[in-house]
Amino acid sequence: ETGVTQSPTHLIKTRxxxxxxxxxxxxxxxxxxxxxxxxxxxPQFIFQYYREEENGRGNFPPRFSGLQFPNYxxxxxxxxxxxxxxxxxLCASSSLDADTQYFGPGTRLTVL
Amino acid sequence: xxxxxxxxxxxxxxxxxxxxLGCNYSYGGTVNLFWYVQYPGQHLQxxxxxxxxxxxxxxxxxxxxxxxKSKFSFNLRKPSVxxxxxxxxxxxxxxxxxxxxxIFGQGTTLQVKP
Numbered sequence: 530e531t532g533v534t535q536s537p538t539h540l541i542k543t544r545x546x547x548x549x550x551x552x553x554x555x556x557x558x559x560x561x562x563x564x565x566x567x568x569x570x571x572p573q574f575i576f577q578y579y580r581e582e583e584n585g586r587g588n589f590p591p592r593f594s595g596l597q598f599p600n601y602x603x604x605x606x607x608x609x610x611x612x613x614x615x616x617x618x619l620c621a622s623s624s625l626d627a628d629t630q631y632f633g634p635g636t637r638l639t640v641l
Numbered sequence: 642x643x644x645x646x647x648x649x650x651x652x653x654x655x656x657x658x659x660x661x662l663g664c665n666y667s668y669g670g671t672v673n674l675f676w677y678v679q680y681p682g683q684h685l686q687x688x689x690x691x692x693x694x695x696x697x698x699x700x701x702x703x704x705x706x707x708x709x710k711s712k713f714s715f716n717l718r719k720p721s722v723x724x725x726x727x728x729x730x731x732x733x734x735x736x737x738x739x740x741x742x743x744i745f746g747q748g749t750t751l752q753v754k755p
Binding site: 533560562564569570571572573574577579584585587619621623628629630631632633634635 | 645673675677683684685686687690692731733735737739740741742743744745746747748
């Protein structure tokens with residue numbers, strides 16, 4: 530059984546640029562959630578995708594957007610990057626009827 | 642607003658010492674409760690979870706947690722820690738009616754000295 534994978538591992542961007550992060554869900558899971566983890570903090574919920582539609586959103590501005598594909602993989606897009614967007618971005622997958630999320634290794638984004 | 646509070650930010654213990662990490666949550670509805678662990682260089686892993694039933698739950702690697710509803714607490718315990726338990730520990734909750742959104746505490750860094 531393949532776990533949750535994310536790419537790239539690390540990314541450096543400059544302020545104002547756009548970035549796309551990718552996530553492949555664990556086999557058998559149809560739901561993907563994204564989290565932002567700033568240094569020294571716990572992860573914060575960005576949004577969740579189910580059946581290619583957004584299924585809940587946290588307190589993040591619209592420049593954070595996402596996609597889910599028919600194979601349940603997902604992308605997180607962030608436009609107009611700001612310095613405060615520097616963080617570890619985590620993807621988690623689950624079945625919609627299950628209560629447990631399984632996390633990927635994360636993508637470390639640095640905005641200069 | 643929903644929130645999770647972990648009172649210990651950094652804990653240092655010697656091997657064989659007992660561990661208790663505090664977690665309190667603020668939420669008026671019915672919740673599921675989790676402890677996740679992040680070992681150095683590794684991704685977040687589920688340690689244990691509570692959905693219903695016996696409030697004392699056992700997880701992997703000898704960890705256990707007790708849900709005390711009246712205190713809105715879900716403290717993590719281990720009778721005897723090992724050097725390999727050095728990691729960051731996160732308490733998290735979600736609403737049973739909206740399980741997609743996990744709310745995490747700020748984490749506790751545990752350092753176990755050999």
